[in-house]
Amino acid sequence: MRWMQWCGAHRRLTVLALIILFVVIYFQLNSVEVQARKLGNRPFTPEAWATASQLMRAEMTASLLDQYDTSSFTRHDVVALLGPPTGYYDHDTNPAYFVGPTTVESMYGKGYLLVFQTNKYDGEVDSVFFFPEVE
Template sequence: MRLFWAWLLAFGILQGCLGYSVEVQINTLGHDHFTVKGWAGADQVGRGRMVGSFLSQFPVTQLTRAEIRDLLGEPTGSIGRDDSLCYFVGPTTVVSQYGRGYLLIFFLDQGGKVRAVDIVPPVTIT
């Protein structure tokens, strides 16, 4: 029984160490420089290559719903919640319950300010 609990504890610690931040995950999609004009003219894959640059240029937890829309345009995806803005980025070969591509999700607080960012499904890092 002790061996089981030791294994379970080790597994839990290992799982915690393997979780990568959104910023680390998204950088695996590319390193193209973000500009509003470049984003507006890019396809989904091109936008995926710009997300890392976007996240490094803008402290997203200080941005509002309106500022995200000004920078990224109208959302291209949805998770069915009013407190989020969602954008499909990256290759369409990736599939989740929300559609084709990675879904970049900005979660908003009650005041409309970004409180967190996530990507679904998680980007595989090799």
């Protein structure tokens, strides 16, 4: 009887561990960096970004994320680097920029929205993501 209880408990733990592993792998395979690489590999500079079209900006996002550790940024750092936000995501404290083709649409507008989600209290960037996700 104990053997069956032991096997049942270990089987449940194994299944739970596999589910957690698959979730972690999924998020790693579809991270913001991986999504950005799908949009292109144009080199990022603040000067190039300032004059770039929405489509060209999308092509720069992988380079931007490779060059800068945005997890150490504040809202003000993002705006100083990229200029005034071109989009809106949930709060004025979240700098957001439309990038990519206008054929992509969401409730926020046309194009992918590159969002720098910040902590409302201290302005530090908590996460960076595309909305909608880049497929």
